[in-house]
Amino acid sequence: MDPSMHNEMRQLQLERLQSTINRAYRNVQFYQNQPTRFHPDPPVVESLDALNELPLTDRKQLARNYPYGMFAVPLRDVVRIHTAPGSGAHPTVSGYTRHDLKMWREIVSTALTAAEVTAHDILQIALDPGLANWARDYKDGAEAIGAGVIPNTVLSLSKQVQILKDYRTSVLITTPATAMQLAGYVAQIGYQPSIFSLKNIILVGEQVENEQRRLVEENLQAQTWLHYGLTEVPGPAIGFECEYHNGLHVNEDHFFPEIVRSHQGENDSQDAGYDELVLTTLTTRAFPLVRFRTGEQACFADELCQCGRPLRKIFRLSQRADNLVSISGVKVHRELIEFHIVNALNFLPRYRYCISHGNDGGGYLELWIEVDETFFSDEIKVLESQINAIDDRLREDLGIPVAIRLKEKISFK
């Protein structure tokens, strides 16, 4: 790797960082009110290292600025608005200018090109409705490369497989969970991998175990590539694997990554803390984010990659740093679950949730609710209508399957 390329990248990042901070602190009230030593002026960041003087931004703050509070441009300049599940009452809303969409096409196509996607490919997108925003971004990025895109549609497993086979799909973009389901289904119905034209599978949205990855590669006879993105803001493919398949390159032209020692608990001294990935957008105009806490535990690779890209690599660590669980790539906030329970019932019973997997391997959110005096009714229909109310709300908001189980007190011991 040529050190001058590395220096060029840092110079480019610094320039873009300065303009991002200017834009954010001049146009977004939330940032203006942040206590920096430059207040009320926008902070002057003279080096990339000086960024760590500025306060961090988290998901709760985004939620408080619903819907357009975090936008740094007038609405007339916004050409697309995305909604993603938030951390409570409100979803997270992000906006894109025409220029932003162009940048996103570039970000996504850079990551797809690294996964050897070309204009000769037929690219199929199979993501849950909860990842609809990513599906659109992937479609745009793949179209920019010139690949033939089969856009995201909600289909049964057998229909997905039929399209995979009949349309001679060569690139599949999906979550590890869905890839596992497909791999299982294909083996179960006895299809030989040779009937597919699949070469590359891009796995997005959640972590994948090496073992699962090997199984997918074997059953579907394709290479897999990991991508990393943010579901709330601003999109997919922020990190991507290169041909060495060892860590995620951060798209550093567009994002400045930091690893920050964070603490979850109220009392920092009792809490060892964890290394959290923090991202600052460098090119986004409508929705600049300064030092956004991703909740992702990660570390930097020590050395630059043999592939020669001047982009640092991160490794995701297994545990999430916050209380989010990920189901088919959709991040589920505890606050959001609580919000819908309270809304449906007008009180918060004891509850517990986890990710479960059905017979077909599909992930769903399993939510246990304790039936106590307040909740209880002698009529089955009343109990069921309460379950349905929570179920409907969570499904609509998250776009993933939900199973609610009423439990006795003893089940919580």
Next chain:
Amino acid sequence: MYIEQISVFLENKSGRLAEVTGILAESNVNIRALALADTSEFGVLRLIVDDNQRAISALKAQGFAAGKTNVVAVEVDDRPGGLHAILSLLHQNRINVEYMYAFVRQTGQRAIMIFRLSQPEKAVEILKENQIAVIDGAEIHAM
């Protein structure tokens, strides 16, 4: 004019029902009638017992969610059409039966039906107007 029924929430797994009957037996509570409504995940047990207060406090002490509801108990003639006469009367007056169950008195020719009704007050009025015997709480608990 109503009868107090107790109801208990149960998860649909083996041993839960026996747990309830065990607690009631230990508390020296006698079960007069019972009905279990079940779904794939859970059930609701409805009971008429001789001592509601004792039953409820014993169940709650063991962590069960239990409640009390007013239901209507009616004597039904032990002959073809006996129940139908009551149900059609309720239907004509647009009263909905949420659920019902039966028990038989040891003596006598008549069965007793327990009704959970959408408008119990109106129902009792109508039943009485039509000379149908509505049994009161004291009588049934003491049976």
